[in-house]
Amino acid sequence: MTDCIFCKIIAGEIPTSKVYEDEHVLAFLDISQVTPGHTLVVPKKHFRNMLEMDGAAVSQLFACIPNIARKIMTATAAKGMNIINNNEEIAGQTVFHTHIHLAPRYTEDDDLNVTFVAHEPDFPALAALAKKISKA
DSSP states (O other): OTTOHHHHHHTTSSOOOEEEEOSSEEEEEOTTOSSTTOEEEEESSOOSSGGGOOHHHHHHHHHTHHHHHHHHHHHHTOSEEEEEOOOSGGGTOOSSSOOEEEEEEOOTTSSOOOOOOOOOOOHHHHHHHHHHHHHO
16 A cells, blocks of 8 residues: 555655564554553554454464563563554544554553443343344
């Protein structure tokens, strides 16, 4: 894909701060650095997002995530790590090339908010939805 910023980074057309590279994957520091060490891990082959990927491509992508995350935590002395993937605009995807955010966490009051609001469970509704999903 010729107009994809991540494809241009992979091709070496745009400079980046690489933290990891292999045959299938490139990891580099996000220029916006939500927290210090915020890293993006991308497949070298262009996919719009993870919903387009097959199992083999996802396996190649995720196989390196734990090692990269551990290296970031060691280098930055982070206390935790969020591993985030957004698929489609409504879910927060802004660059349409699959990418995984590795966001080191240092304090509870940093700029990253990934809090989920819990609701009382409706077990019959959950069972119906699970059935619908499993048959799709």
